[in-house]
Each structure stands twice: as structure tokens, then as C-alpha cells.
Amino acid sequence: MKNGRHIRIKDIAEKAGCSIGTVDRVIHNRGKVAEPVRQRILRIIKELDYKPNVNARVLASKQALTLGILLPSYKKGEYWELPCLGISEAMERYNEQGYNIEARWFTYNSPEKFHQAGMKMITDEIDGIILNPATYKESVRLVRSFFQNNKPFILIDSDIHGTPSLSFIGKDPVQSGLTVAKLIHQLTRHITGNKSVWIINLSIPSNQNYALLAREIGFMSYFADKQLRDDYSFQSIDMDDTGTQKVVDEQIGKLLATGNPHAIYVTGSRVHNIADSLKKFKPDPKPLLIGHDLIHKNMERVKDETIDFLIEEEARRQGYLAVESMIRSLTYKEVIQKKQMMNLMIYTRENLPL
Amino acid sequence: MKNGRHIRIKDIAEKAGCSIGTVDRVIHNRGKVAEPVRQRILRIIKELDYKPNVNARVLASKQALTLGILLPSYKKGEYWELPCLGISEAMERYNEQGYNIEARWFTYNSPEKFHQAGMKMITDEIDGIILNPATYKESVRLVRSFFQNNKPFILIDSDIHGTPSLSFIGKDPVQSGLTVAKLIHQLTRHITGNKSVWIINLSIPSNQNYALLAREIGFMSYFADKQLRDDYSFQSIDMDDTGTQKVVDEQIGKLLATGNPHAIYVTGSRVHNIADSLKKFKPDPKPLLIGHDLIHKNMERVKDETIDFLIEEEARRQGYLAVESMIRSLTYKEVIQKKQMMNLMIYTRENLPL
DNA sequence: ACAAAGAGTGTGTCCGCACACACTATTTTT
DNA sequence: AAAAATAGTGTGTGCGGACACACTCTTTGT
Numbered sequence: 001m002k003n004g005r006h007i008r009i010k011d012i013a014e015k016a017g018c019s020i021g022t023v024d025r026v027i028h029n030r031g032k033v034a035e036p037v038r039q040r041i042l043r044i045i046k047e048l049d050y051k052p053n054v055n056a057r058v059l060a061s062k063q064a065l066t067l068g069i070l071l072p073s074y075k076k077g078e079y080w081e082l083p084c085l086g087i088s089e090a091m092e093r094y095n096e097q098g099y100n101i102e103a104r105w106f107t108y109n110s111p112e113k114f115h116q117a118g119m120k121m122i123t124d125e126i127d128g129i130i131l132n133p134a135t136y137k138e139s140v141r142l143v144r145s146f147f148q149n150n151k152p153f154i155l156i157d158s159d160i161h162g163t164p165s166l167s168f169i170g171k172d173p174v175q176s177g178l179t180v181a182k183l184i185h186q187l188t189r190h191i192t193g194n195k196s197v198w199i200i201n202l203s204i205p206s207n208q209n210y211a212l213l214a215r216e217i218g219f220m221s222y223f224a225d226k227q228l229r230d231d232y233s234f235q236s237i238d239m240d241d242t243g244t245q246k247v248v249d250e251q252i253g254k255l256l257a258t259g260n261p262h263a264i265y266v267t268g269s270r271v272h273n274i275a276d277s278l279k280k281f282k283p284d285p286k287p288l289l290i291g292h293d294l295i296h297k298n299m300e301r302v303k304d305e306t307i308d309f310l311i312e313e314e315a316r317r318q319g320y321l322a323v324e325s326m327i328r329s330l331t332y333k334e335v336i337q338k339k340q341m342m343n344l345m346i347y348t349r350e351n352l353p354l
Numbered sequence: 355m356k357n358g359r360h361i362r363i364k365d366i367a368e369k370a371g372c373s374i375g376t377v378d379r380v381i382h383n384r385g386k387v388a389e390p391v392r393q394r395i396l397r398i399i400k401e402l403d404y405k406p407n408v409n410a411r412v413l414a415s416k417q418a419l420t421l422g423i424l425l426p427s428y429k430k431g432e433y434w435e436l437p438c439l440g441i442s443e444a445m446e447r448y449n450e451q452g453y454n455i456e457a458r459w460f461t462y463n464s465p466e467k468f469h470q471a472g473m474k475m476i477t478d479e480i481d482g483i484i485l486n487p488a489t490y491k492e493s494v495r496l497v498r499s500f501f502q503n504n505k506p507f508i509l510i511d512s513d514i515h516g517t518p519s520l521s522f523i524g525k526d527p528v529q530s531g532l533t534v535a536k537l538i539h540q541l542t543r544h545i546t547g548n549k550s551v552w553i554i555n556l557s558i559p560s561n562q563n564y565a566l567l568a569r570e571i572g573f574m575s576y577f578a579d580k581q582l583r584d585d586y587s588f589q590s591i592d593m594d595d596t597g598t599q600k601v602v603d604e605q606i607g608k609l610l611a612t613g614n615p616h617a618i619y620v621t622g623s624r625v626h627n628i629a630d631s632l633k634k635f636k637p638d639p640k641p642l643l644i645g646h647d648l649i650h651k652n653m654e655r656v657k658d659e660t661i662d663f664l665i666e667e668e669a670r671r672q673g674y675l676a677v678e679s680m681i682r683s684l685t686y687k688e689v690i691q692k693k694q695m696m697n698l699m700i701y702t703r704e705n706l707p708l
Numbered sequence: 709a710c711a712a713a714g715a716g717t718g719t720g721t722c723c724g725c726a727c728a729c730a731c732t733a734t735t736t737t738t
Numbered sequence: 739a740a741a742a743a744t745a746g747t748g749t750g751t752g753c754g755g756a757c758a759c760a761c762t763c764t765t766t767g768t
Contacts, residue, residue: 006452008724019748024726032745053452055409056724059753063726098360098407098754179704186662186702190544222704308540344705348540350533350576351698362754373718378756386715410754413723417756452724 007050015048016041027052054332064100065330067091067323068121070114070131071156073107077296079269079315083156086319087130094327101327111138118142122149128326129153133160136210152329156322157315158211159339166329169322169340171313173211177218177267179344180290183309184263185228187288195232195262198255198287202239202248203268212267215292219265235261241268245276252277263288272297275306294347302349314342361404369402370395381406408686418454419684421445421677422475424468424485425510427461431650433623433669437510440673441484448681455681465492472496476503482680483507487514490564506683510676511669512565513693520683523676523694525667527565531572531621533698534644537663538617539582541642549586549616552609552641556593556602557622566621569646573619589615595622599630606631615641623647625664629655648701656703668696 009027013020018037025031026041033041044050069087074080087103094101104126106117115138121129122145129151133139143163146153152166159168188195199219201212216236223229239251252274260283266274271291275298278289290309291298301307321340328334347353363381367374372391379385380395387395398404423441428434441457448455458480460471469492475483476499483505487493497517500507506520513522542549553573555566570590577583593605606628614637620628625645629652632643644663645652655661675694682688701707 006724010724020725021727021748022746025747028726030727032747034746037746051450053413053724054450055413055452056753057726059407059409059413059723059755060725060727062753096405096408098409175704179702182702182704187540188544190542343699343707345697346700346702346705348533348536348700350529350536351700353697360754364754374755375718375757376716379717382756384757386717388716391716407754410723411756413725414754414756416723 006053007048008053009050012041012044012048012050015044052332058098058331062100064102065127065327066125067101067103067326068106068124068126068129068131069103070106070108070118070121070129072132072134073109079293079295082294082315083132083319083322086316086321087323088319089316090320090323090327094323099327099331101323108134111135114138115142119145122146122151126151128166128330130156130322130326132157136160152326154322154326154336156318167322167325167336167338167340169318169325169342171342171344173214174218174221175344176292176311176313177215177220178222179346180215180265180309180311181219181222183290183346184265184288185222185226187308188262191262194230196235196259197232198235198237198261198264200237200239200264200266200274201268202241202266202270202273204241215267219267241270241273245273248273249277249280253281256281256283260285261287263290266291269293269295269298271307271310272301275301279306294353299352302347302352305349308348310347312345312347314345318342360407361402362407363404366395366398366402366404369398406686412452412685415685416454418456419482419681420478420480421455421457421680422460422478422480422483422485423457424460424462424472424475424483426486426488427463433647433649436647436649436669437486437673437676440670440675441677442673443670444674444677444681448677453681453685455677462488465489468492469496473499476500476505480505482520482684484510484676484680486511490514506680508676508680508690510672521676521679521690521692521694523672523679523696525696525698527568528572528575529698530646530665530667531569531574532576533700534569534619534663534665535573535576537644537700538619538642539576539580541662542616545616548584550589550613551586552589552591552615552618554591554593554618554620554628555622556595556620556624556627558595569621573621595624595627599627602627603631603634607635610635610637614639617642617644620645623649623652625661626651626655629660633660648707653706656701656706659703662702664701666699666701668699672696 009020009023013023016023016037022033022037023041025033026038071084072080091101091103104124106121108114108117111134114134118131119142129146131153133155139160143153143160147164155163155165155168155170157170159170184197199216201209201216203209203212223232237255239248264274264287269292271289275289278286289307290311291307292311293315294310294312298307298310302310325336325340329336363374363377367377370377370391376387376391377395379387380392425438426434445455445457458478460475462468462471465488468488472485473496483500485507487509493514497507497514501518509517509519509522511524513524538551553570555563555570557563557566577586591609593602618628618641623646625643629643632640643661644665645661646665647669648664648666652661652664656664679690679694683690
């Protein structure tokens, strides 16, 4: 209704004294354009701060975008389901809006499969890649190939510093550890005497435990910085995740026999296994139990207060943003923020979503 | 690139044996259409699950959307700045994408101004209204007028149950209170003996304190439900917010003379005033201090740990979603979720954003 | 009986952009 | 010197939908 008229290609063409075809050519870097004319047009585009009309662009170009998704394989109810839900949500949303986007999913359960699947995406006609870097070595190799083949990619959940990715979307595991430490510190500060804390790394052996280690580092550094090491005794426990509750029970049983901790921090996403063990053995007083990620089983244990607090880094939103960022980069040629850090959320029974 | 062809008006027209003009008429409920034809077309639309192409729609309709924004007046750094930032962000985003949206802002500092400004939006050419209901009476009157004049509106931040709004976007203050209670309970549970808690209602007198009261109710009910009333002694303190630190200092000084609480819960967004007082008087041991909202001054006090925890309900996102929902309702004719409840976030020094 | 007023429908233009195609002027090849 | 290739540019059509306009056929009024 206002003079807020948007600048069109036509406006630029008129000002530059050429046809819209020529302007189109310089915008898309295709065909031949005389150098002085190109410069003139580029200048005018800058001057007028031309922003292409996204609606017209999408409408006119019938091309379909294909995104490659490369994530760890997972079972229902596990962590990676959450980012995947976000990815699906974003795709649905954009498809509904007239975009034509489809995904090609790849999953992996070993570094070799990871690299293999990644390389396949290069030969396939894929416009952009969203991946979670598994192990450092394979990821670097893969990313190098992406770069050489001019395939844009976005890293999700964990970062590899210095990669030429469009964006990293995820969390800072050290900060997570710090936050858990703060909670445990505050929640146990009025307990007299030395307080014992277990840090349990319950995860699939040899599988991308970088993030878990970083969490533990953050956790420890909190107590170090605050010079609280004398008030606490820590015990790091590496537990193999065989997937069965029984094995966890056994190990927890043994540990509890040696004494009752004041607090337990589980660095992975399988706190619910520990919670179930605690439910079984009923140590008294019940230790404070803190873990990660809003997966279904964890939420159930928060509801019945076996787990006291859950930390999470907007796993679902990570997936959503990854797709959205890729689309905006590919279709609008927008410049994407290099790092998109998620908020770190603290959940307890009373503020659980849904 | 795939057969993923979307259904177009033209497809419907062919199937119905009429022209696209007729289909257009039934879609938009304009002009005359023979009843049997209308029924047939509607049936086909349902059958084929026709979804209009948003890009084409926005491109073709040159109409500008005007949103009316009716919010409490605020100074920089106060709570209402946050939803406003979200609103601006959404508008920018959608304007960039070829939509033509502008806002007309109204603010109020009294119920009369509120009603007055609201009525003015009806006569002005405004397509949709985003408002925060101030006092119950005026809000109901206003909403009634909106309804009669067929102006769609969205309530933000606080709800009026049962209004014919497109959507309510906000929080559940009772849940906030419960969460704070949980925190205080957990954080003081190892303190022996009776624990004293202050609940401070620091707000502008007679101004929309419904939400604050609801928080207090939630807070109290936690302790009641858990049968913890004997372990705690509570003191509710109503403090007028004159805006000056000095007045707060005086009152806190007097209160501290009567004894040192274990925890303080400030129901409004001005915890930082209390924090500053505590910094001045340095009660020992320092009481646990919990409040609401990520406004700048509060965050500063969280950083230096004068405030221990902040609760917030995604104030900024509320504004963003309100605009987005309104646009989707008006331009895409999408059906909007009737209630969009924000997540309840717990912040402490270690997980503060930015 | 004829004009005027509807009811009901089809056609055409435009929105801003992408992209194929056609065209001219100049240079290179044979 | 004629043919062919190339640099550089303009025009036209279509994407899916909104909306103005024109048109036919029936009903109503006088």
C-alpha cells in the first residue's frame, strides 16, 4: 500500500540501459556479458540493494532440490530420532509452500559405512548435504571431497573446527558439562561433609564419544575453577552400552555395594537405564540423577522423578534449522550464519514440554 | 524434477468441467456460482487435497497486509521489548520474502488508553491484530468489538479463556510457579530445620498482575501438594514498583532486619532490583534468588551470580510466532493451532544464551 | 415486446523471475 | 570473399494464482 515498492530486475535493467535478460545473466553468472556492462549492473544492484523476489523465483524455476542427509543409524526412541523429526518437519513445511524438496537418507553404524555413504552422495545428483561428522579422520576425508566437488554441506550436532561448511548447527558440549556441574553443585551444597559423585559414560564403545568426553571435561572444570575439588570425590565410570538393561543392573549393583553416591551424572543419552537400575535397587537416600536429551524413556523417568534433571540442546530444532539453512542458502543465495548454537535447556518434571 | 506434481487450479477446473475462473470463485467465496457446480468443485478439492501454491498466491496478489500491534508501553530493557523484537524480526523476514507487511503499533499505559487504541484499530484498515490483554474487563469489551467487526486477532503472553481468538501464544503462569517451587525445594532440601522463603511481588500497582498472582498460586500449590508446608515458612511481600532502586533498598533493608531468608522468589521481571539490594546489604548466607525473564539487567545479575536462576517463557519467540501465525492465517488461510504454549526455560550462569 | 437487471461462466492480463530462443555485430576460419 | 563461429544482447513464454472484464442466458419489470 506504501511506496515500499520492491526493486525488480526490470528496474535494474532500465537504470542500466539494457534488457532484463542481461541483468539475469549477471545475476546468475551465465552466458556472456560485456565486462563494463556487468560492472555497471553489479554496481546498480548494490546501490539499489536489490533482493530477488523469492516467490517469483521459486515459482519460475521448476528445479527440484535434493538434500542428502547423512546421520547415524538409530532405533525408534533413540537420540537421533529427534533431529530427524526436525528435518522431516522442515521438509514438509517447505514442500507445502510450493518448493520441491526431497531428501535422500543415508545412515551409518561404522566409520567405513559413513565414508562410503558420503562418497556416494557426491556422484548422486545432490544439491546440498546435511551430515553429522562421526569420527574425526573419516569426517575430514569426506569433507575434503565435498569441498573439492563443490558440494555445500552443513554440520549438525557436533562440529569439526575449521571445516569449510556452510554452517555448524549444534551445541557446545563443554557448556553442557558446566551446566550440569552447576546444578549438582547447587543441589548438594547444603550436604555436610564430602560429597561423592559418579560420572557414568554409558555409550556404545568406540562410537563418537568426543561429545561425551567434552561434557565430562566441562563438568570437571567447573569444580576445578571453583576450587571445590576437596568437597567432592568423583568417580568416572565407563559402561558399555550393550542395549540390555540387565548388564547395566549388574554393574550398578556392584557399584552400589561399594557405597551410595550423592549424585550421578550420565553423559550420554541413556540415563533411563541408570534410572531403571536405581528404581530396582532403591538406594537410600536416592542419589540425584542428571542426564541428557529429551528422548521418550528419559522423559518418563523425569515424570516419575527417578531422573531429577535433563539437559538438552534442542535436538529437534537442530534438524529443522539445518534444512531451512540449506534451502535459504541454495535457493535464496542467502549467507548463512557460520555457527548456530542451540540453547541449552534444563528440564525437570515441572517444565517438561507437552 | 519428479512426478511430485502439485495440483493446480487448472487441474481442478478440468476435472470439474469448468474454467479456472469458476474454481477461483468457489475458493474465494466470491461472485456467483451455481450450487451443484460449487459442490462438485469443493468435493474435487477435498479429493485431490488441493493446496494452493503460496508463492504464486503471494506473487499475484499485490495486497499489502497491515497488522495492528497493541502492547503495553515499555522502556528499553524492559520485558515487553522482547516480544517486540520477535515481532520486528518476523516482519523483516517476511518482507524480505516478497510479502508486503507493515505494522501499526499502539501502546498503552492505562486500561482506558488500551481500549481506546483497540477501538481505533477497527476503524483503521487493519487486517489482523496482535494484542496483549491488559485488564479483564476492557479486554473482553475490546475482543467483543473485534469479533463483531470480523477482525481476526491473536492474544499474546496472557490468555483470556474462551475468547474467539485465532490463537493464544504464551505461557502457563501456574506452571512457572510450580517450576520455581521445584527448584527452591530441591536447592534447599538439605538445609536442616525450617526454611524461610520470601515471595516478592514487585510490580506496577494495579497493572495486569494476574500472571504474577497465578505464578504465586502455582508456587504455593507445589508445596501444598508435596505436604511440605511444615518445612517451610512463607512470606508474601507486595512491593510497589516506583522504578527507583532506592525505594526497593529501603524495603529490603527493613525486611532483612527481621531475619535472613533462605530463598527469595520474585514473581515479576524486576528481580534485578532485589539483586542490587542484596549486593548492597550482603546478607550472609546469601539467600537463593530466583526470578523471571531474560531482560538485560537480569542477565547481568545472573552472570555475577547474584541471581541464581531465571525462568523465562521464550518471550521473543512469542512475538515472532504471533506475526507468523497471523500471516499464515490471513494469506494461506491456514488453520492455526488454538493454543501455542511456549517452553518454560530455566537459565543459570552456565547456560545463559549469547 | 423489449429493455434492464441479474445469474453464471470464460478469457486475458499481470505478478517477478528463469530460461530457451532468436537476433545482430564482430571476428575467425577456409 | 564467403562461410562459420563467437560475443553480446533482446524477446517471448511459462510458473500458479488473483482479479478485472466481457460475455451468454435467464428472469423481471413496464
